[in-house]
Amino acid sequence: MKYSLILILLPMLWLTACSDAPQLAAVKQQLQAEIPEQWQVTSFNVEAEEETGTKVSPVWQYRFNAEIAPKEAMHHRIGRLQEVDILEVTQKKNEKFKLNGLANSALYNGEWQVGMDLNLVQAISFGMPLSRFPDKHVIAGSSDYKKLLKTAKEAQQKIEQQIATDEQQFQQLLLEYNKLQQELQTKAQQSSEQLNTLQQQSYQQRDQLAQQLSSQNVELRNQLQQQRQAKAAEFRQIHDKQAAEIESAYRLQSAEFKAARTKAQDLRTEQRNAARKAHAAETQSARSTMQRADYTLFKAQADEKLRAEYQQIDQTHNTRVQEIAAAEKVVTDKRRADLAAIATTYRQQVDALSAEQNEQLTAARSEASQQQQQAGSDQQSELQSARNKHQALLADNNRQLNELRQRIDQLQRRIHEQRSILGRESQLLAQLDP
Known part of the structure; x- marks a missing residue:
């Protein structure tokens, strides 16, 4: 599954916080829930915070910036040759990407409900780990990849030769079919x-x-x-x-x-x-x-x-x-x-x-x-x-x-x-x- 965040505001989501007060850990925990599973928050910095609610209904607002990185290299499939998937690295392991956002935390029914608006500094096309590609695959640029290209080119030549041979056989079979059809029609007419x-x-x-x-x-x-x-x-x-x-x-x-x-x-x-x-x-x-x-x-x-x-x-x-x-x-x-x-x-x-x-x-x-x-x-x-x-x-x-x-x-x-x-x-x- 691909996740795309391209300089747009994500919908505000309300989730349950882990403590009774709007703490930084609660916001970081919600941020971790907002990003894909194979990603992690590597840094988090609150730029501004303000209490906008009342004692009866406390509400905290935050403006923050953070960095996220994949736990392992991420990939996506760019094609398939010889029944082998060709994968391209979309994000390297621990490659960091910056984002900023706003968080709104309100106490509701004894629990803190947190909503966020996130904004990526640069567009990210989220890939998937290798474990999500069960079929045989190679990584673009690798030696196996180069061998696959060579093998595919050789296979194409064989396919072209096979197509030419099959087309000749196809024409020959058509001639045989027409001849057989005429012979059988003659036999059927004679029998009739x-x-x-x-x-x-x-x-x-x-x-x-x-x-x-x-x-x-x-x-x-x-x-x-x-x-x-x-x-x-x-x-x-x-x-x-x-x-x-x-x-x-x-x-x-x-x-x-x-x-x-x-x-x-x-x-x-x-x-x-x-x-x-x-x-x-x-x-x-x-x-x-x-x-x-x-x-x-x-x-x-x-x-x-x-x-x-x-x-x-x-x-x-x-x-x-x-x-x-x-x-x-x-x-x-x-x-x-x-x-x-x-x-x-x-x-x-x-x-x-x-x-x-x-x-x-x-x-x-x-x-x-x-x-x-x-x-x-x-x-x-x-x-x-x-x-x-x-x-x-x-x-x-x-x-x-x-x-x-x-x-x-x-x-x-x-x-x-x-x-x-x-x-x-x-x-x-x-x-x-x-």
């Missing part, structure tokens, strides 16, 4: 183009595979449809043949039933005609041989007999017709059942064929989908591997550029630091050894 080409090829292969699988699916569907139509036609032929056989048998049986009805009708007609003829013959014979009254009765009995025969003939005829109708119903029901059975068989065959072909189509679609998914997965894996390689290439490019950039930056900082040190020490050397 290869990746784009691979992506386009992958998309084309995916589209081609999708088209191929779609064409195969359409072709298979057409083949199965043709097979279904051919097989369904075979089933239809079998069905139609069986239906024709059923219809043929039914028509024959229907003809037989029709013939049976005709026979039954003819038999009824024949029997009714025979009964009617017999009735006519009997009544004609009776009419010619019987009395009218007897004939009337006979005629009535003959008519009743004819009606009874008619009823018997009709009943027999109706029974026969019912038997024929029942038999015909059985045949008709059988025809209907047989036709329904072969129709059901035909539908089942067609449905089974459709189900089988649907299973084949489903299996084909599933296989095509699996192929497409597997191909897509393989392509995606290949693309991802290519992307990873591309990203790894970019990362390695950045690493190489960053490492070289760091070397360039470190070298540039070193050149800047060396130039700064060189400029600072050159300026200091010019001042110290013009």
Whole structure:
């Protein structure tokens, strides 16, 4: 810490005196407190004194002159070379400096409070003892100081040479950096183009595979449809043949039933005609041989007999017709059942064929989908591997550029630091050894 007293009045400070009266020792003690710690009062002379207070509040005023001197040589730093502080002696040990001043001492609370105004006869830039400079140092003018100047000049020459070497290396590294940057950009561009080409090829292969699988699916569907139509036609032929056989048998049986009805009708007609003829013959014979009254009765009995025969003939005829109708119903029901059975068989065959072909189509679609998914997965894996390689290439490019950039930056900082040190020490050397 530096203390400066340059022909100015110091602020008045009130401090506690050591005794009950304003003695010279109290003023000297206060003066010692006013100067830096490493300094001492070597002489003190009171030129005038006066009591200006009262008995209740006594106050003494003094005008004095004194001499002060450092207890050891004082120094301050004038510069730094080669990590060594260069110190200059500001005051020699016991070198005396004159000052004068005014002191005012007043009794307050049972203690003497002293205030001073000090005035240095000549300006003093207070230095510090060597103990306050912990770093390595030399004293200006000493042999170590001269050796330091020589060493600093030699070091400057080395620094200048090192700066020149570093600048050449810096330019060389810049050329290497630009060349490496161009090479890595070319590699990155080639890798990007290869990746784009691979992506386009992958998309084309995916589209081609999708088209191929779609064409195969359409072709298979057409083949199965043709097979279904051919097989369904075979089933239809079998069905139609069986239906024709059923219809043929039914028509024959229907003809037989029709013939049976005709026979039954003819038999009824024949029997009714025979009964009617017999009735006519009997009544004609009776009419010619019987009395009218007897004939009337006979005629009535003959008519009743004819009606009874008619009823018997009709009943027999109706029974026969019912038997024929029942038999015909059985045949008709059988025809209907047989036709329904072969129709059901035909539908089942067609449905089974459709189900089988649907299973084949489903299996084909599933296989095509699996192929497409597997191909897509393989392509995606290949693309991802290519992307990873591309990203790894970019990362390695950045690493190489960053490492070289760091070397360039470190070298540039070193050149800047060396130039700064060189400029600072050159300026200091010019001042110290013009």
